[in-house]
Amino acid sequence: MISMKNNVKYRIGKSTGFQALTILLACSCVVPLIFILIYILQAGLTKINWHFLTNLPKPVGESGGGIANALLGSIIIILVASVIAIPFGILCGIYLSENRKSRLAYWSRLCVDILQGVPSIVIGIVAYFWLVKPLGGFSAISGSVALAIMMLPIIIRSTEETLKLLPDSLREAGFALGLPFHRVVLKVIVPCGISGILSGVMLSVARIAGETAPLLFTAFGNPYMSFNLLKPMQSLPLLIFNYATSPYNDWHDLAWGASCILLIWVLALNIFTKLMTRKWKVQL
Amino acid sequence: MESTIVKSVDYNAYFGDNHVVKNVNIDIPRNNVIAVMGPSGCGKTTFLRGINRMHELIPGATAKGKIMLNAEDVMEMHPIFVRLKIGMVFQRPNPFPNLSIYDNVIAGYKLNGIKLPKAEKDRIVEHSLTRVALWKEVKDSLTKKGSFLSGGQQQRLCIARAVAMEPEVLLFDEPTSALDPISTSTVEELFHELKKNYTLIIVTHNMQQAARVSDKTAFFYMGELVEYDETKQMFTNPKDTRTQNYITGRFS
Amino acid sequence: MKSSVDTNLATRPSESGRVVSLKTPDTVSSTKRIKRSFRQIRAENVFRRTLIIVALAMVALVLGIMLTLIFQSTLSIKSSGLGYLWGKTWDPVRDIFGAYPFILGTLLTSFLALAISIPFSFAVAVFLGEYYPQGWFPNLLKNTVELIAAVPSVIYGFWGLAVLVPIVRSFETKIGVEPVGLGIFTSAIILAIMVIPYAASLGRSMIHMVPSNLKEAAYSLGATRWEVIRSVIFPYTKSGLFAGVLLSLGRALGETMAVTMVIGNTSLIPKSIFAPGNTMASVIANEFTEADHPVYLSALIELGLVLFLVTVVINMVGKRLVGKFTNE
Numbered sequence: 023m024i025s026m027k028n029n030v031k032y033r034i035g036k037s038t039g040f041q042a043l044t045i046l047l048a049c050s051c052v053v054p055l056i057f058i059l060i061y062i063l064q065a066g067l068t069k070i071n072w073h074f075l076t077n078l079p080k081p082v083g084e085s086g087g088g089i090a091n092a093l094l095g096s097i098i099i100i101l102v103a104s105v106i107a108i109p110f111g112i113l114c115g116i117y118l119s120e121n122r123k124s125r126l127a128y129w130s131r132l133c134v135d136i137l138q139g140v141p142s143i144v145i146g147i148v149a150y151f152w153l154v155k156p157l158g159g160f161s162a163i164s165g166s167v168a169l170a171i172m173m174l175p176i177i178i179r180s181t182e183e184t185l186k187l188l189p190d191s192l193r194e195a196g197f198a199l200g201l202p203f204h205r206v207v208l209k210v211i212v213p214c215g216i217s218g219i220l221s222g223v224m225l226s227v228a229r230i231a232g233e234t235a236p237l238l239f240t241a242f243g244n245p246y247m248s249f250n251l252l253k254p255m256q257s258l259p260l261l262i263f264n265y266a267t268s269p270y271n272d273w274h275d276l277a278w279g280a281s282c283i284l285l286i287w288v289l290a291l292n293i294f295t296k297l298m299t300r301k302w303k304v305q306l
Numbered sequence: 307m308e309s310t311i312v313k314s315v316d317y318n319a320y321f322g323d324n325h326v327v328k329n330v331n332i333d334i335p336r337n338n339v340i341a342v343m344g345p346s347g348c349g350k351t352t353f354l355r356g357i358n359r360m361h362e363l364i365p366g367a368t369a370k371g372k373i374m375l376n377a378e379d380v381m382e383m384h385p386i387f388v389r390l391k392i393g394m395v396f397q398r399p400n401p402f403p404n405l406s407i408y409d410n411v412i413a414g415y416k417l418n419g420i421k422l423p424k425a426e427k428d429r430i431v432e433h434s435l436t437r438v439a440l441w442k443e444v445k446d447s448l449t450k451k452g453s454f455l456s457g458g459q460q461q462r463l464c465i466a467r468a469v470a471m472e473p474e475v476l477l478f479d480e481p482t483s484a485l486d487p488i489s490t491s492t493v494e495e496l497f498h499e500l501k502k503n504y505t506l507i508i509v510t511h512n513m514q515q516a517a518r519v520s521d522k523t524a525f526f527y528m529g530e531l532v533e534y535d536e537t538k539q540m541f542t543n544p545k546d547t548r549t550q551n552y553i554t555g556r557f558s
Numbered sequence: 559m560k561s562s563v564d565t566n567l568a569t570r571p572s573e574s575g576r577v578v579s580l581k582t583p584d585t586v587s588s589t590k591r592i593k594r595s596f597r598q599i600r601a602e603n604v605f606r607r608t609l610i611i612v613a614l615a616m617v618a619l620v621l622g623i624m625l626t627l628i629f630q631s632t633l634s635i636k637s638s639g640l641g642y643l644w645g646k647t648w649d650p651v652r653d654i655f656g657a658y659p660f661i662l663g664t665l666l667t668s669f670l671a672l673a674i675s676i677p678f679s680f681a682v683a684v685f686l687g688e689y690y691p692q693g694w695f696p697n698l699l700k701n702t703v704e705l706i707a708a709v710p711s712v713i714y715g716f717w718g719l720a721v722l723v724p725i726v727r728s729f730e731t732k733i734g735v736e737p738v739g740l741g742i743f744t745s746a747i748i749l750a751i752m753v754i755p756y757a758a759s760l761g762r763s764m765i766h767m768v769p770s771n772l773k774e775a776a777y778s779l780g781a782t783r784w785e786v787i788r789s790v791i792f793p794y795t796k797s798g799l800f801a802g803v804l805l806s807l808g809r810a811l812g813e814t815m816a817v818t819m820v821i822g823n824t825s826l827i828p829k830s831i832f833a834p835g836n837t838m839a840s841v842i843a844n845e846f847t848e849a850d851h852p853v854y855l856s857a858l859i860e861l862g863l864v865l866f867l868v869t870v871v872i873n874m875v876g877k878r879l880v881g882k883f884t885n886e
């Protein structure tokens with residue numbers, strides 16, 4: 023009887039111990055993130071000012087300079103990528119949710135799954151052969167295409183998952199009013215699932231905003247301001263990579279400032295998405 | 307003199323190989339309320355959805371035979387035209403959750419991209435809502451979302467939505483089975499009103515309801531139309547033993 | 559204003575080709591609306607076809623990626639053959655291309671990263687899935703852990719370079735290995751941080767799905783919390799947790815920038831986990847634009863092909879496991 027009691031005490035102790043360990047480990051996961059945040063804000067925030075945002079980087083040896091070209095380049099590349107990926111992704115998501123069991127849906131879904139796991143550097147290689155070589159040189163548009171490919175699985179998945187959850191009665195209500203298929207989809211189903219679709223779109227933008235690897239051999243980077251989609255273009259992640267791995271302190275400073283902006287941009291987009299999805303949600 | 311508005315000729319419906327509605331021939335007179343009765347799973351819903359070509363929306367579902375609307379075969383019309391002429395109300399109220407009450411009523415126009423002058427829209431909304439005895443209750447909250455209404459109000463909103471399109475026939479699939487008794491009686495009262503302008507086909511497995519609201523009753527059993535007659539006749543003196551058994555509650 | 563006027567002309571389907579008009583429309587507006595309705599039907603068909611084309615394009619895209627990789631690496635496959643995979647030397651100057659150093663580097667960094675991250679991601683999964691499924695703090699933790707995946711990898715790389723490398727260097731001095739700072743070990747730490755969210759969030763949702771009657775059965779027999787976790791939850795979610803680890807692994811194998819920045823970039827076979835090296839992804843990132851002759855470029859692409867195939871297989875297996883689990 024006594025040994026039994028001891029045994030129970032031991033087991034309870036063990037259980038409590040594991041609980042404590044779990045809590046400790048779980049909470050310590052966020053420590054690196056917090057360190058990184060603090061470090062980058064510290065190193066970067068002081069570098070950010072109007073001059074920094076509106077000027078081009080200075081050559082080696084001169085201090086000062088800014089990241090205007092990278093900032094604008096990033097925005098242009100992302101905009102073009104979004105223009106390509108958003109309609110395509112949403113339409114594909116609609117196909118998958120409207121044709122759940124068709125053979126094409128099966129293969130298409132499989133391809134989305136595959137694409138989701140493809141390393142970004144591989145997408146870069148492919149974009150190189152599809153656009154950079156035929157066009158005869160690095161170009162912003164090839165970078166946009168590479169990023170668009172990376173956006174697709176996120177948009178498609180979230181669109182499909184969102185629309186699948188909508189009740190069938192909604193579509194039937196539309197059809198019963200004599201709506202043609204495209205109006206049922208575009209005027210009833212998509213508006214009712216808009217929060218999920220938008221959140222997928224915004225998360226995909228957040229994801230590619232920081233992508234560097236697919237741009238290495240496509241947009242390539244450019245120390246000057248460029249608005250030509252057929253010419254190399256700078257982007258924030260490329261600038262960070264190039265300047266961070268350079269041996270010059272001035273350039274490191276630029277890279278810290280750029281990192282800070284990129285980080286705030288990406289995290290803000292993520293947090294904003296989380297908050298807005300709830301707000302935009304259509305109450306069924 | 308009653309004229310036929312809907313008439314099915316050797317109508318058959320299938321889910322894949324599953325033969326669900328078998329050789330149904332029925333004549334539905336204009337401005338009548340027709341109750342469709344039968345045990346669960348006997349193909350009532352399937353038949354009803356065949357009338358406005360909703361059946362074929364389900365993957366693998368097919369149909370054979372004719373459904374005549376006036377002089378035209380529904381099966382040869384484009385479904386969009388069919389559904390503009392034959393409205394439908396579902397078992398569970400399904401207002402569009404992203405639209406206001408006002409927009410829900412004119413959803414058939416709005417979502418179809420049919421532009422109407424504001425005054426005309428107002429007229430349709432008021433008229434339709436009055437028709438379904440909802441106008442007084444919601445006239446001050448037309449901009450609210452339809453999903454905020456109670457179940458019974460939502461169902462009446464859905465009826466108003468169908469009525470707004472001025473169809474010739476209205477199909478109801480167990481329209482009150484998801485409603486409380488009070489809402490049910492409100493909706494039942496509507497049927498008497500609506501039948502002045504429309505022909506109503508109502509699926510119900512509530513015998514009292516069929517007896518209360520309908521002029522004629524069709525009894526389905528295992529996919530077949532077993533008996534079709536004046537409601538009074540059917541309930542007092544059914545000809546088929548299966549109808550008799552059903553009415554006296556001898557099977558369920 | 560009866561909308562049914564619309565339909566009087568349009569009584570026959572387009573495929574039958576016969577249009578039988580029963581009534582003549584009496585107003586201009588109704589003629590217009592009939593035309594509209596026919597336009598709608600055409601638009602409907604166009605829309606359906608567009609959807610199919612888009613879905614086909616998705617398949618074509620992935621096939622295209624695969625074929626491009628295969629086609630572009632044929633030169634290397636022909637010249638190095640299968641020996642490519644275990645060739646120990648990578649020397650572009652002498653045209654010798656052996657991928658073994660990079661394959662080893664990839665495996666070392668990825669599995670080391672997994673080993674470091676698994677306790678953490680499982681702890682998060684259990685914490686959020688079992689101990690504290692609700693409340694503001696668990697919610698905060700969940701969202702914060704998800705943010706880990708949102709931080710761009712180039713930022714991890716930069717931070718690693720600036721903060722982690724000096725720390726590792728002094729650690730290496732202490733334990734008496736050559737203090738480089740850059741290397742497999744540093745990369746593995748960065749990767750470990752980066753892949754925590756993948757196994758954690760999948761594991762959390764799996765643990766959520768454990769039927770409570772199973773857990774209650776064990777509790778009613780006098781099991782402690784830990785015993786329920788070990789003997790009910792873990793066995794039940796085994797395949798789901800494994801799938802989460804696979805997803806993490808897939809991410810780790812393909813991760814490029816952070817690793818490229820802190821691994822030291824050498825084509826030599828790493829002698830220990832503290833030595834510098836290269837992964838498949840990092841060598842592509844470093845050398846692709848420098849590859850000055852076709853075989854060299856093709857050899858790099860073959861690395862990409864291998865990476866592609868490996869991650870595809872891992873992700874597919876992971877997805878299958880999750881699918882099976884959620885269907886049961």
Ligand SMILES: Nc1ncnc2c1ncn2[C@@H]1O[C@H](COP(=O)(O)OP(=O)(O)O)[C@@H](O)[C@H]1O
Pocket residue numbers: 321324326344345346347348349350351352353364
């Ligand atoms: N979506 C469906 N897919 C396959 N079979 C169905 C579907 N809906 C109904 N059925 C089959 O058709 C038969 C008739 O169903 P239904 O018309 O809904 O019956 P009721 O409305 O009279 O209860 C049922 O036995 C059912 O098995």
Ligand SMILES: [Mg+2]
Pocket residue numbers: 350351
């Ligand atoms: Mg039914």
